[in-house]
Amino acid sequence: MHICPRCESNRSEVVSKSPVEGAWEVLLCPVCMFTWRTSEPDSITDPAKYKSAFKVDPRDIPNAIHVPLIAERRQDRS
Amino acid sequence: MAYKDFRDFLHTLEKEGQLLTISDEVKPEPDIAAANRALNNLGDKTPALFFNNIYGYTDARIAMNVMGSWPNHALMMGMPKNTPLKEQFFEFARRYEQFPVPVQREETAPFHEVEITEDINLFDILPLFRLNQGDGGFYLDKAILISRDLDDPDTYGKQNVGLYRMQVKGKNRLGIQPVPQHDIAIHIRQAEERGENLKVAIALGCEPVITTAASTPLLYDQSEYEMAGAIQGEPYRVVKAKDADLDLPWGAEVILEGEVLAGVREYEGPFGEFTGHYSGGRAMPVIQINRVYHRKQPIFEHLYIGMPWTETDYMIGVNTSVPLFQQLKDAFPNEIVAVNAMYTHGLVAIISTKTRYGGFAKAVGMRALTTPHGLGYCKLVIVVDEDVDPFNLPQVMWALSTKLHPKHDAVIVPGLSVLPLDPGSDPAGMTHKMILDATTPVAPDIRGHYSQPLDSPLGVADWEKKLSQMLR
Numbered sequence: 001m002h003i004c005p006r007c008e009s010n011r012s013e014v015v016s017k018s019p020v021e022g023a024w025e026v027l028l029c030p031v032c033m034f035t036w037r038t039s040e041p042d043s044i045t046d047p048a049k050y051k052s053a054f055k056v057d058p059r060d061i062p063n064a065i066h067v068p069l070i071a072e073r074r075q076d077r078s
Numbered sequence: 079m080a081y082k083d084f085r086d087f088l089h090t091l092e093k094e095g096q097l098l099t100i101s102d103e104v105k106p107e108p109d110i111a112a113a114n115r116a117l118n119n120l121g122d123k124t125p126a127l128f129f130n131n132i133y134g135y136t137d138a139r140i141a142m143n144v145m146g147s148w149p150n151h152a153l154m155m156g157m158p159k160n161t162p163l164k165e166q167f168f169e170f171a172r173r174y175e176q177f178p179v180p181v182q183r184e185e186t187a188p189f190h191e192v193e194i195t196e197d198i199n200l201f202d203i204l205p206l207f208r209l210n211q212g213d214g215g216f217y218l219d220k221a222i223l224i225s226r227d228l229d230d231p232d233t234y235g236k237q238n239v240g241l242y243r244m245q246v247k248g249k250n251r252l253g254i255q256p257v258p259q260h261d262i263a264i265h266i267r268q269a270e271e272r273g274e275n276l277k278v279a280i281a282l283g284c285e286p287v288i289t290t291a292a293s294t295p296l297l298y299d300q301s302e303y304e305m306a307g308a309i310q311g312e313p314y315r316v317v318k319a320k321d322a323d324l325d326l327p328w329g330a331e332v333i334l335e336g337e338v339l340a341g342v343r344e345y346e347g348p349f350g351e352f353t354g355h356y357s358g359g360r361a362m363p364v365i366q367i368n369r370v371y372h373r374k375q376p377i378f379e380h381l382y383i384g385m386p387w388t389e390t391d392y393m394i395g396v397n398t399s400v401p402l403f404q405q406l407k408d409a410f411p412n413e414i415v416a417v418n419a420m421y422t423h424g425l426v427a428i429i430s431t432k433t434r435y436g437g438f439a440k441a442v443g444m445r446a447l448t449t450p451h452g453l454g455y456c457k458l459v460i461v462v463d464e465d466v467d468p469f470n471l472p473q474v475m476w477a478l479s480t481k482l483h484p485k486h487d488a489v490i491v492p493g494l495s496v497l498p499l500d501p502g503s504d505p506a507g508m509t510h511k512m513i514l515d516a517t518t519p520v521a522p523d524i525r526g527h528y529s530q531p532l533d534s535p536l537g538v539a540d541w542e543k544k545l546s547q548m549l550r
Contacts, residue, residue, distance in 0.1 A: 006214070015249055016201035023134030024106075026201050028215075032359075033247045033345050035215035036208070039134065040107045044211065054212045054348070056359060064361040065506075066343045067498065068256055068263050071270035 004029035005036060005050040007058050032056045079156030080310040081285040083188065083329030084377065087154070088128070088141060094159050096125045096150055103131045106207035114142050114382030118389070123147050138205035139377045144220075145286050146381070146389030151396065154286040155309065163396075164469050167416065170309070171400045177300065178235075179307025179314070187317040187328045194370040199249040203370060204282075204332070205378050206246055210350030214359065217349060218244040218252070220381045221282045222292040224324045225261075225338075228268040228276075237325065238262060239302035241293045244280070244365065245346050252280075252365040253346035254338070255357070257497050258507070259454030261298055266338055266363055275337035277322035278365060283331025283379040288314065294397040295424075295451040303327075321369055331376040336367040352394075352423055354385040355501040386422060395420035398451065402427060405449045410442060418468035424455040425500065428468040431461060436523025440489055443513030447494065454497040460514045477516040483525060487515040 002012040009031040016026040024039035034056070036044055043049050081087040091097035104110055110129060117124050124147045129140040145151055149159035152166055155173075194203070206216035221244060227236035238261040245253040256263040269276035281288075287310045291302040303325060306314040315328035321335045343361035351357050381389040403417040406429065413434060419427040431442050439461040446452050446459045462468060462477040482488070491511050498506035519525045 016199065018134030019136045020134050026206075026216075028248065033215060033245070033253070035246065037107060039105060040208065044107070044208070051212065054356075056345075061345050061359075064343075064345055064359060067360045067362055068258050068266065070341050070343060071267040073273050074271040 002027055003047050004032060004034050005045055005047045006034040006054065007032035007056040007061075008047050009058060031058050032061060080312050080314075081287065081329070084141075084283045084285050084331055084379065086329070087144070087285050088126070088377070090153055091126050091144070091150065094149070094153060096147070096153065096159060097128055098125045099128045099130065101131050103133055104129055105133045106135075106205065108208075108211075110140060110142065110207055111209045111382055114146075114388075115384060117143055118146065118382065118387060121147075122387070122392070123149050126150060132205060135205055137375055139375065140205055141283070141377050141379045142381060143389050144379060144381070145289070145393045147392055150286075151392050154290060156311075164416070164467065167396050167399060167403075167418075167469070170396050171403055173309050173311065174305070174400050174404060176308040176311075178304035179312070181301075181303045181307065181316045181325065182313035184315055184317045184328050187326070187330070188373050189326075189330050189333050189371050189376075191374050192372050195368070197249075198367055198370055200246050200252075200334075200367065200370075201249060203372070204246075207380075209382060210356075210384055212356050213349050214347050215245045215247065218246065218280070218282065218380075219349075219383055220289065220379050221280045221334075222284060222289060222327070223254070223262065224279045224281070224319075224326065225265045225276060226322070226324060227265060228272065228274075231323070233299060235299040235301040235304070237301065237303075238265060239288065239292045241289065243349055245349070247344070247346070247364070250336075250367040252334075252336075252367065253344060253362050254365055255346065255349075255360075255362050257454070257499065259495070259497055264298070269338065270340050273340055275340050275366075277324065277337050278335075279319045279322065279324045279326055280334040280336070280365075280367075281327050281330040281332070282334075283377050284327045285329045288327045290393065290397050293394045295401050297401075297450060331379065332372040333370070334367045335369040336365050339364050339366055350384045351499055352383055352386065352388070352390045353425075353499055353501055354422075357499055391420065391422075394423055398424045398455075399427075402429075402446060402449055402451055402456075406431075406442065406445060409445050413438070413442070413464075415464045416468050419451070419456070420469075424451055425496075426458045426460070427452075427456045428460045428462060428474055430464060430466055430468045431517070432464045433517050433520050436520055438520075439515045439517040440513055443489070443515065444491070447491065447511055447513075453495050456511065457496055457500065457502075457509055458512050458514070461517055463517045466516075474516070478514065481516040481518055481526075481528075482514055486523075486525060489513040489515070
C-alpha cells in the first residue's frame, strides 16, 4: 500500500512494473483514480509537494458532477 | 493518395524531412511532453517526433506531433508540404463535397497479429505517460472510438467514429469524457435507457485521414469512414470488430474492444485541455476493455495538448472550418467566401462574406451560432467583407479596427449553449455569445465614411510576380 499524492488515501496499488527491472513502478489510487510513475518528479509523487490547487478531498468525490447525467431507464424500450 | 497504414504515413514524413527521431534516452515524464511542448513553441512548420529509447522500456516506440504543423497537414492530404493554408482549406472543402465515398471491406488486418483476451493490462501493453503536471493520470488522447446508434443500427452514417480523451484508470478500465454536444453521448444515453452496456472499439495509431474525419464536426448521420474516403480520394478500408457490429480502421496499430458500463460514473480528470485550462474533476462514464489486438512492436501514437497552439489545433483547424463553411453556404450560397474557425476549435469563428443589404452580416453571424458545431462553440463570431482573408489575422484586425462601430456592430445573444469545457461558461455549458460585424455598411445601413477605400498603385500584381522571382 502507498499514499496517494493527490488525495492522500493509503490504498494505492502497483499496476505495472518497468520492463527494465527496477526502473519504475506505476501506481493507481482506487479512491481518486490518480495514477503516477515512481520515477516522476517529486512535485507529482510526494503528497507534501503535490500542488495544492490539484489536491482532491475524498469526501468531495461522491458529489462530483455527472457528465453526462445517467439516462433514466425506459421500460418500453427494453 | 491513400496511405496504407500509420507506418506508411510516418515513412512519408521521414522522406519529406518532417519526422525527427529522438534516439537519446528520455524519461516518460516529463521529457516526452516537455519535448512536444517545446516543439509546438517553435512555429507552425515543425516535424513529428519519434521516440525509440524510453527509460524503463525495452522496445517502446512513441510517435507524437504527427499532424502538428501545416506541412504535416498538407502531407495528410497528399499535397506538397509547403502548400499555403488557404489552399489547403479550399482543397479540403472541394474533397468534402465528394462525400460520401463507400468503404472497402477487408477480412483481416495487420493488427490481428497479436491478440489478448485474458489478464489485459493496458499499463503493460501501452507505453502510457503523463502530459501535463496537473493531469489526473495517463491518457489516450489520439485514439478514435467507434460506436453504433442503438435506435437505428442499420443507418451506416450513424455509426460514430470520434476522438475523445480517455483516462486509463485500471488495467482494463478507461474513463471517457462525452461532452453532451458530441455523438458518443447520444449512444451512451440510448444504451442507458435500455439498461445495457454500449459496445465500443478503440483504435490507436491510425493513418491521419481517419483521425481527421473523426475530429471533423460532421452531421450526426454522416459517416466518418465515408468522409475519410472523400478526403483521401479512394474508399477507406475497414474490417469488422470481433465482439460487436463495428467497423475498425484497417491500418491501425492497436485495437481495444470493450463496453461502456451502463449507469456507472466515476471520478475522472482533470486533464490539460485544448482551451489552455484543466478540465476539472467530474464523474464520467467508464469503459471496460475485454479484448486487445495489435501489430507486433506497435507504435503508440499520442499528442501533446495544452495551451494553444498544439497538434490539436492543426488537426482540428481546417476540418472544423470546412463544415461551418459548407453549412453557411447552404443558407447563403452566393455570399459566403471562406470561414476560419481554427481558434480553440471554433470558439472564435471568422466569416468572410458578401453583404446583400444592411444587416445581412449579422444574420450570417446568427446562422453560425445555430449550426451543429456552433451550438457547442462559436462564442465569438467575427464577420468580415469578401475581400478580407479570414486566415490573415492582420487583415481581420484591420477590418475590426476600421469597420466596426461598437454601438451598432457588437451583438450579444444571451443564454446560449457551449461546450462545458469552456472555462468561462457559467454554469458550465452556458454562455452569452457575441457577433462582431466588421463588414462595410451597405444600404439601407448608411453609416460611416466608407466611400473612399484605399486602392493600390497600378501594376502591383506584376511587381509581386517579378519581386518574388528575384527573391527566390
